[in-house]
Amino acid sequence: MNEQATIDRLREVLDVHGADAARWPRAERAALEALVAGSQDARAVHDDATRLARVLDDDALPAPSPALRRAILAHVPRPRLRFADLLADFWAALGGGRVAAPAFALALALGTTLGVNADFGATDEPDVDLVDVAQLATEYAEP
């Protein structure tokens, strides 16, 4: 393969992969590097690609704003609370099985006992005042 054909190949590689030899196809890298080192024309082609890369790299864009970062993180979903987790937390806050269970049992027993034995003055007789109100029994003067 003559040198011009190889310089043409160098041009193709530079157009596709750029000036950085680390990005050149591994199978051709050594041969192309040797060509650049040994040929003035090849060096000129490589220098051209290097200049292009440097000019492109002059465009350093500014970093994204902190406000953009905050806006993105504001949309991170919060972990969903499961009802079972809430119940477990509530139970633990009450003291768990050692404290809460006996307390609930005592409350239930007391409530049942009081309810059965307490006298609130209930009767089967209708409340006369209530009946009067319901029937609008109060008399008003005619206009």
Place this chain on the structure above:
Amino acid sequence: MTPARNPDPDAPLVQRAGAGDQAACALLVDRWLGPVHRVASRVLGNTADAEEVAQDAFLRLWQHAPRWKPDAKFSTWLFRVVHNLCMDRIRARRPGDDAALDAMGDEGAGARAVERESTAASVREAVASLPPRQRAAMSLCHFEEMGNIEAAEVLGVSVEALESLLARARRTLRTRLAALMDDSEAPRRE
């Protein structure tokens, strides 16, 4: 014997993010917001649109993370989302609409900063004048140093097609930036 694939360094973070780990989400943003913003800025030609694309891309990540399976490398997935969002925006632009090349650079004081900004503006204009897929190819491969195989996956094209995009892009840029290249110093050799 084929070499083992390198494990994706982002996969554990994405899985943690999917499980609701807020710290993992913040780390992903810190790692990838810059590159995402840069690629979107170069493909779209303005930072306002790029910011919206960046927000959309991360929103999709938060939605997708609970179902994340490491079939593809995370960066490939993320930039594919960014690329698709950018292309959607470009297609939605009416023909003849100029992509507003807003001032994307820093406003520095002094002649040197002005000169740098002028060069940067010329580069941005030249890159923005490329067809969208050539812009995307250059953004990924030159500016973000992504490998050609991964970049081809992001763009949804063959490696040969990607290399054709890169070659055409560089030839165009060499023509458009010839004046700046002439001003640039010759590379030193050791």
